[in-house]
Amino acid sequence: MHFRVLLFLLLTCAAFARAESIxxxxxxxxxxxxxxxxxxxxxxxxxxxxxxxxxxxxxxxxxxxxxxxxxxxxxxxxxxxxxxxxxxxxxxxxxxxxxxxxxxxxxxxxxxxxxxxxxxxxxxxxxxxxxxxxxxxxxxxxxxxxxxxxxxxxxxxxxxxxxxxxxxxxxxxxxxxxxQGAPVDWQPVRPSSVEAGQIADWERLLNAPGARENLVARWLYEHLYLAHLHFEGGEPGHFFELVRSRTPSGEPIEPIATRRPNDDPGLRFFYRLRPIQEVIVRKSHTAYALSAKKMARVRELFFAGDWQVTAVPSYGALDKANPFKTFQAIPVRARYQFMLDNAEFFVKTFIRGPVCRGQIATDVLRDRFWTLFQAPDRDLYITDVAYREKVTPLLELPGQFDNLTDLWERWAAHRDMRNQYSRIRTAAYAGRPAQWADIWSGNDNALLTVFRQHDSASVHKGLIGTTPISLWMLDYPLLESTYYELVVNFDVFGNISHQAQTRLYFDLIRNAAERNFLRLLPSASRQAILDNWYQDSGKLKLWLTYTDIDTVTPSGLGLPRQEAKERFGEQLLRRHAAIDAAPDPINRCTDAHCYRPGVAQELRYAELAFSRLSGRPEAGLPAIHFLPEASLLRVEYGKGKREVYSLMRDRALSNVAFMLGEEMRYIPGLDKLTLYPGVLSSYPNFLFNIEEGEVPAFVEAIERVHTQKDFDRLVERWGVRRTHPKFWRYFNDVSAYLYETEPLDAGVLDLNRYENL
Known part of the structure; x- marks a missing residue:
């Protein structure tokens, strides 16, 4: 009896101790x-x-x-x-x-x-x-x-x-x-000694006295406030954000909560770096590296010359609407080069931005396109002072005023200014035939691929897939305009007027980036390519909203008129192979070696089989009709190893020129697939788990899909539905894979778009 009582007491105490230890x-x-x-x-x-x-x-x-x-x-x-x-x-x-x-x-x-x-x-x-x-x-x-x-x-x-x-x-x-009452023993993230030293250095730089220093710090803050900053030699998983505080370095941070990062913070404030305390989620994670080398680069770009600030700009609405005017005292080459050095980061902010969802911007985009940048030495806004002074007033951005009653009047005014700028730009470049040197090739940020999945998008270094339907070429005015329109000036808490102005103006930006690209192609080929981008209702938009393209000035790239865009893509890949971060033998298979160099032996045959799916239109591969826009393929091989591939559906649209009615612009039968190693979307729609030896059977099964029942059988065999007993094991393992392969860009994936297949 005593033994039973003793045992009961021991078990009760153990349970109580366990309860206390949670x-x-x-x-x-x-x-x-x-x-x-x-x-x-x-x-x-x-x-x-x-x-x-x-x-x-x-x-x-x-x-x-x-x-x-x-x-x-x-x-x-x-x-x-x-x-x-x-x-x-x-x-x-x-x-x-x-x-x-x-x-x-x-x-x-x-x-x-x-x-x-x-x-x-x-x-x-x-x-x-x-x-x-x-x-x-x-x-x-x-x-x-x-x-x-x-x-x-x-x-x-x-x-x-x-x-x-x-x-x-x-x-x-x-x-x-x-x-127990949900007690919280939360321990905030604190900087390591290495990180604390670098924080002090950067805060000293950003809060240095002087008009030049203040203006540069303001520009840097507006371009880095969204970044998840990490330090050279810092702790893995530690990220920081740049905030404006009422308190100086060394004191507890008291953040100033303005609606936008370029709103007036008051008379006395300080730039501070504080640890990010939340779990990192990939859809809003924009990593940016800080180091002694980066600081030296900032000093080289912004403080090497003897430029002066004659007047400190205000935080008024008109100053916020035109960052080109607000920061005109800072050497324009420094501003552009800073953004080019980290072009992937800045383009990524357009998508991940301050909103977590990108649909304000994404319905302007094709499902996959390549992005190039104009070399600073070939950008007239950088090299021609008179031209810059002439067009700067026309680069004002909408969205600062959000009264519903004057929405269309304000939009029309900004459209007209933008189109006047476009006409001036076209005329200025008319005597300058495009050259290969116009394309910036300074580092591996120079070539980017953007994927869009209806209401989300992602940005990746390198040229992924075959030559896409459309390409963009961004110069400094376009890059900076897009950043301010979609990031700094965009208010996710704003009303319909603000959001409509943002969306409509981004449509003009896209059109301008396409026009810049067309200059690279033979003059006689440009109109036909433009017409292909703006089919059906898009023709009306070409007539009502956009300015005419230059169909006269020749191109110096030496491309043939026939299939000029495709030939451009081929030459671009050859000329810039050294900086292309995404060599792609799976989608650009030209021989029997349709797999990545150095890939594990077990995966060579898998990638060779996967290459059969890429680039085929839906008319020849009906399974595309049933596949969601962003699928992940988790391939198990060897002893406990796995590789993850993304299967992206590139939907065909007659044009992307309107906010509404996308289903009416969809062209069934022309969708294609792009398959690439890695996780290309923060919002996977579905996950397939496949043993490496089953990949050929999986590919054959996709090729045999003609009906919903065929597709259901495919999902039953390899699909990981939301109700799968091991769903969380597989889903979370993809995040683990990201931490192994892209530790700085990794984060928890989003489940809100995972479909019920």
Whole structure:
């Protein structure tokens, strides 16, 4: 009897000790990171519940959606770590707790998890028809007292939503933690000694006295405020952000929460670097390296000359609308070269930007295109002072004023200014036939590939795939205009007028980048290529909105008139092979060696088989009709090894000149596939898991797909549905693969666009 009592006491004490040992930092956040952050991160987190940090978890949820393209009035920003500094501050902004258990009622988080467990999903089966997916799904955000009604109306609305749930151990940990009152033992990220030393150096540079120094610091801040900064010799996984603070170096940071980074911060402020405290998610992760070499480059570019600042620009609306005028005292070559040095980063900000979703910009884009940059020595805005002074006033950007009543009047004024600039530019370049030297080739940022997947996009170094339908060539005015229009001046919390002006102006930017590229081709070929880009309704846009292209000035590239764009692509690949970061024998297969040099022996035959899928139109490969836009292929080989490939669907559109009606511009039968090693999208739509020896069978199965039933069989055999028992193992392993192969660019992938195949 005494033994049983002793055993009971020992077990009770052990259980109590275990209960006491649950740590948010050690036990809870890893669960959120593994199975919640894929949806609950950034501005598109359902109900604004961000689970990537303790402050985000404690902030809780809100009924106010960030994304609402139809709102007539802007809303107040709700940026974690910026617009409020504690839980009480967020409560005053309408956020409510998901952790508090009151009046005998379970915490909202526990109720959501219980609802998910009480309605389990059939393993690896399609989701029930009443479960809606996608970013257009309307989120219902019940407060604790509204949960019973929510559960009744949404039996499959538990968490994790529409996906394999938590393990028993994970659920027990979370439940026990919540029953204890959800204590948080959060340890903020702190700089290492190496990082602290470099932070001090950079803060000294950015806060140096003097008019020149202040203006350069302001320009650098506006170009790096979005960056996830990391230091040479710093800790893996440590990233920092540049903020404006009321306090100087050495004191606790008090961030100044302006709506935009170029809004007036007040009379006394300091540039400071602070650690990023949230779990890194790839869709908003824009890494940028800081080092002694980078600082020397900044000093070389911006402070080597004896230029002076005669007047300090204000933070007024007109100054914000025209960064070319605001920062005209800074040598223009320095500004452009700084951006070229890190062109991938800046183009990436257009997409990842301050919004987490890119659809304000993406419906202007083709599904895959290459981006080139004009060499500074060949850019008249850099080399010709008179030309620069003439066109600078015309580069004003819209969006500073968002009254609905004058939306179209303001838009028309900016369109007319932009078109006047285009005509002046065309005339200025008319006597300068394009040369190969016009294309900048300074480093591996010079050649970029952009993929668009309807409402998201991604940017990658190198030229991936065959020569695309369209190409862009950005000069300094285009690169800087795009950055300010889509990043600095864009307000995700703005109203429909602001967002419409942004989208419409980016359409002009795209057209200008295409026009710049056409100058490289034989003059007689340009109009036909342009007409192919603007078919059907696009012809109306060519007539109403854009200026005429130059069809007279010859090109000095020596290309044939027939298939000029394709011949350009071939020569570009040959001429710039040394800086092309994406050699691509799979998509550009010319012999029997359609695999990467040095790839594992087991993967050579897999890549050779994959090359059969690339470049074939849907008319000859009907499976494309059933494939989503961004699939991942996880190929297992050897002993515990795997490689990940991206299978991207390049949709064919008659034009991309309008905000609405894309389905009417879609051309069925002309879609193609691009297959490339690595993870090319932060928003995978589906994942296939394949044994290396099964790759030929997988490719053959795709080639045999003609009906939905054929495709369903393919998914049944190799697909990893949201309900797959090992879904999280495979999904999270892709993030692990990213950390192994691209550690600086890695982050948790987004699950909101994962489809129900």
């Amino acid at each position: 740590s948010y930092q050690r036990d809870i956040q890893p669960i959120f990171t593994a199975k919640c952050v894929a949806c609950h991160a950034c501005y598109d987190a359902p109900c604004q519940l961000k689970l990537g940090s303790a402050p985000g978890t404690q902030r809780g949820a809100s009924k106010a959606p960030v994304y609402n393209g139809a709102r007539t009035e802007p809303i107040q920003p709700s940026r974690l770590f910026l617009d409020a500094q504690d839980e009480q501050g967020w409560r005053s902004k309408g956020f409510y707790s998901v952790l508090d258990a009151r009046g005998g009622q379970a915490a909202l988080l526990e109720s959501m998890l219980e609802l998910g467990r009480s309605h389990p999903l059939e393993p690896n089966a399609k989701l029930p028809k009443d479960v809606t997916l996608g970013i257009e799904r309307r989120n219902v955000c019940p407060m604790p007292g509204e949960f019973a009604e929510y559960a009744k109306d949404n039996p499959h609305g538990g968490m994790p939503y529409a996906v394999t749930g938590l393990s028993d151990k994970e659920f027990a940990f979370l439940r026990q933690w919540l029953d």
